Amino acid sequence: MKEVLGLYNYWIVIGLMMIGFYTMISRGNLVKKLVGLSIFQTSVMILYISMGKILGGTAPIIIEGRENVVYTNPIPSVLILTAIVVGVATLAVGLALVVRIKEAYGTIEEDEIHEQDDVM
Amino acid sequence: MSVVVDIALLAFLAVTAFAVMKQRNLFAVAMLSGIYSLLCAALYTMLDAVDVAFTEAAVGAGISTVLVLGTLALVGHKAKKPARPRLLPLFVVLITGGVMVYGTLDMPPFGNADNPAHQHVAPRYIEKSEEETDVPNIVTSVLASYRGYDTMGETNVIFTALVGVLLLIATGEQSRRIWSADERNGGVFEESSEPVEDGHG
Missing domain, CATH: 1.20.120.1200 (NADH-ubiquinone/plastoquinone oxidoreductase chain 6, subunit NuoJ)
Known part of the structure; x- marks a missing residue:
């Protein structure tokens, strides 16, 4: 039981990652692909933050005048703060591409876009 | 709890x-x-x-x-x-997920203070950062001070994304129709939320 609890976070992370991955490769709608991508990204973030957590620790903000406080690892937080913002930047560019594809092809379904490309 | x-x-x-x-x-x-x-x-x-x-x-x-x-x-x-x-995507996903679950079996348990991730670099930040930067929040001090260049690079990424979004959206037919003065009556996209997208790119 203890082993399962110790790995539960990681297993859910893998589940989320695979759901995002499956949404990306099996769904034809471009907006859904992008939402799948952001689920995939978030799962990686949860993985990092889970690895940084120390049970019984507190948030890494120094408490004045107290000795022997256990602080959770600050480094994953720092890395993931950057990753979140970059993730939104990627999403914005992706969605702008979707808008342009809609203008050029009149659809955002992958198979219909391929059909039109084959005709040309 | x-x-x-x-x-x-x-x-x-x-x-x-x-x-x-x-x-x-x-x-x-x-x-x-x-x-x-x-x-x-x-x-x-x-x-x-x-x-x-x-x-x-x-x-x-x-x-x-x-x-x-x-x-x-x-x-x-x-x-x-x-x-x-389609079976191929499901197959790929199951294989990948299975391999990753196998990989987690060797991972250190969640929340244990002895995990390797907590042994190096992090203790130094926790001990010295307040003395060195005078910021009580360690995450802030690492983000803005020790790894300031990293954050500057991140700002560049956002700027590049903004330029990309602007180029993609602004050269499209719709936006030309929206912004041009002699708007024809194909106003389906008149209530467009494009400016919102531009602003946050």
Whole structure:
């Protein structure tokens, strides 16, 4: 039981990652692909933050005048703060591409876009 | 107690992600992904990453949802039903997931203070950062001081993304129609939310 609890976070992370991955490769709608991508990204973030957590620790903000406080690892937080913002930047560019594809092809379904490309 | 909340939040996350995958109305997908981000923010708070939590709540649940909704206003909100159940993606996903679960069996248990990740670099920041930077929040001091160049690079990435979005959107037919003075009456996209998208790129 203890082993399962110790790995539960990681297993859910893998589940989320695979759901995002499956949404990306099996769904034809471009907006859904992008939402799948952001689920995939978030799962990686949860993985990092889970690895940084120390049970019984507190948030890494120094408490004045107290000795022997256990602080959770600050480094994953720092890395993931950057990753979140970059993730939104990627999403914005992706969605702008979707808008342009809609203008050029009149659809955002992958198979219909391929059909039109084959005709040309 | 915190472990129970942790387990519950992760279970909610899995359910929400599954609903996103199954849902074909894209407005519902946008709302579900907002809920997903908010659950993530709650989870980060439980995992002591408070800075990440409020960034996720603002950026993930706020800006991303607005971006997706803005796009849906332009491209429509109905996703087609997948033509036939495709086995190859499922197969790929199951294999990848299986390999990764096998990989986790060697991982150190969650939340243990002796884990290798906590032995190097982090203790130094925790001990010295206040003395060196005078900022009580260690995450802030690392982000803005020790790894300031990293953050500057991040700002560059956002700038590049903004330029990319502007180039993509501004050269399109729709925006030319919207911004041009001699607007013809094809005003389907008149109420466009494009400026929203530009602003946050």
